[in-house]
Amino acid sequence: MAQFKSILVALLLLSIGTYGQPRTYTFQELDSAELEEARPILLFIHTDWCQYCQGMKYSTFQDKKVIAMLNENYYLVNFNPETEQPVYFNKKTYVFRQTGIGVGLSDLAAEISAITQNTSYPSIIIFDEKYQLIAYQNSFLTSKEMITFLINKR
């Protein structure tokens, strides 16, 4: 099965490429993942111009303990709300709303910020298995703070 081989090679490459990083899921994968195993969802909202977001990517999200906690208990989704593609989340499609040329925001981020009353990046949002927002944090979290957050907000 050549097809299977190629998938395995891809998988292998994927696992090598993601070494030291938590397993991330796309929005499309969430529904089937939840069916297979119900877990809370951790949404990491970042933008490409947010330095602290990049900082978290290279420190907190590379911490072994954080990776283990996320890989075993959460579905981690990296979400850049300034990406033009619509996102599908909790049986709803959220569009990207443009506010100028090359700028805009996903309606999902707008809906989240209406609940959290905060608009800064990075945002770490936890949804339960039924897609209910149960916890959020709107600042840089060190690996220690992240672990505390994950323990306390479960």
Next chain:
Amino acid sequence: MLPDKRIFLFILTLLTANVFAQNAKLMGKITADNQGVEGVRVVIKTLSKKAISDSNGRYTLTGIPLGQYKIQISSLGFFKLERTIKITSSGTDTLNIDLSNQKNNQIEVVVSGTLKEVNRLESPVPVEVYNSTFFKKNLTANLFEGLANINGVRPQLNCAICNTGDIHINGLEGPYTMVLIDGMPIVSSLSTVYGLSGIPNSLIERIEVVKGPASSLYGSEAVGGLINVITKKPQNAPLFNAEVFMTTWNEVNADVSFKIKAKKIDLLTGINHFNYSTVIDNNNDNFTDVTLQKRISIFEKANFKRKDNKLFTLAGRYVFEDRWGGDINWTKEFRGGDSIYGESIYTNRWELLGSYQLPIKEKVFFSFSYNKHNQDSRYGNTSYIAQQNIGFGQLTWDKKLKAHDFLIGAALRQTFYDDNTPTTASADTLIPSNMAQNIWLPGVFAQDEITLSKKQKLLLGFRYDYNSVHGNIYTPRLAYKLSVNDRNIIRLNTGTGYRVVNLFTEDHSALTGARAVIINDDIRPEKSINVNLNYIHKKFYKNGTYISFDATAFYTHFYNRIIGDFLSDPNKISYNNLNGYAVSQGISANVDFSFNNGLKIVTGATAQDVTYTDNGVKNYQFFTEKFTATWLASYTVKELKLTIDYTGNLYSPMKLPLISELDPRSDKSPWWSIQNIQFTYTGFKKVEVFGGVKNLLNWTPFKKNGLLLPRTNDPFDKNVKYDANGQVIVDANNPYGFTFDTSYVYASNQGIRGFLGIRININ
């Protein structure tokens, strides 16, 4: 992830119970093609036990009672297989799984879509991003002054008495910089002077600064750089925000912003008022130290919600400004007269800009801007009354085809300009008639951003404009990016510039009544070529500390440049085409530190060499420093909810114009530095209180040069005697052979001052 206490206790109970039962341990390695596979889940559903393979492919399941179980081995979205295992004795069992040899598996492949993340900072053009917090570190009455905190960007004062300025990027003047609001260009050479006022900080999400040529996309003038003001999204903007601060110089700045969200439209409104109307003359030269100003500006942005979710946005701004400086006894009655000297400028400006995405499948945008600028000014008894209207429309088509990202467009610009100077007068002086300028500038452009590989991007651009006066203008551009990884990026950027200089609207020193303006020949457009090389390196530490470093080398060669000659005659500024070339070159570097304890340090320095070679003689450009540095240190004491911000600038000497050979003033400015400290208390719920001291060192040019403005006692030169050749006669009354002159200016005369303010934010 630790479960809560009850679950924990429950597990503990189970564990204790299991001590007495016979339990086994299952270990193994998951491999494919002899390599361990990470992240594979090994689950025994009936026991609710699971493990995930580590980076070597190893997994361990413990506490398995004896029996027969079905084990699921899966990697979500990739494959799933099942094995049956019988555990007959306690101890350690091994189950290795070689995925490469599996034949009869159910393979479940989920295609995760082609979610290509569009990372704009991945573009071959270097973009520096400053969020609104950065501008709060050294609070200023407008964004124009706030930009002084950015390395390589300098608001320059062009006029000692009227304090008009423009933004210089890497040594290039304001008209070379394009200002955009949410990606929509404000096409106006005055946009760095006025395009940045009136948008309250509370409505600004971030400012993107591009240093280097952007002319193929934004017009042949945009060779210096871009300043893109990104406003907050209607969803993210505060419902209401007000900010007021006052200084010990009685300057008052008030900003109010609010949003309205309706079914079909979202509105953002910002109102700014600045008032400084106290005459202060600390240096006792009988002239105001700082220009008195009243300014009101209103900014409005509307986002229309269309059914097809396509873009339609409109923004408008109105600015009215009344500023004056001069003799401390000046009042409005003396405006334009020759008894008491004053420079008084009324500016009325409005602009409208917007973008509409066509309701078709392809991504096509129509962008437009219109601005009407009216300036009514008196410099002593010289008047300058001008009207500039610029209309601009542009159609762009954004098309992605595999590795290519095309942007194709057509633009049309119309500039109307009329004033009371000889520029717009007919050549026939016997029967003079007004000859207002009316220039049409149609153009087409194409750009292709090619993703050569994961690490390399190439951008090719070309623009063709037809100027109704000057003819064909070709503007090519090239940009290349090599990312070694996302923490090490090299960019090369090159392009050409072409600009028709309008002395009167852009060069305020041409207007300061003291000197007559002489235009010797037909001023030709300025032509230039620019190259920028940029390197970015970022380092992240595990503890959250972060360091970023970036360095840029820039070089601009002007084939023609229009530079005012201050030296040949103290009573004149003459403008000529350059018989030679001009060069603006230098290196700038920034280092940012963000420590995990909350301390943030941002530093930057620029060394530049701005010269012009005329008739074989190399000269340094006036009012241009060779070295500048900026810094910011910010620390938040979490327990006290107090943020301390210390900011500063350092400038090296600049060449200054003297009037006569006897002029006792220095022909160079000294090294000088402005430093500020600010405290912000965030302990109240919706209210922030801030205050501090500006210009801590109390540095003013007066301190170094006791004499800044010559002959303030005789600003109309009524008592200046001239000889037969028109040269000033030196006598006891005029020992240095001076005439009144305001061109000797390089910094503000505003000394140390305290400030206090309050900010209210309702979300």
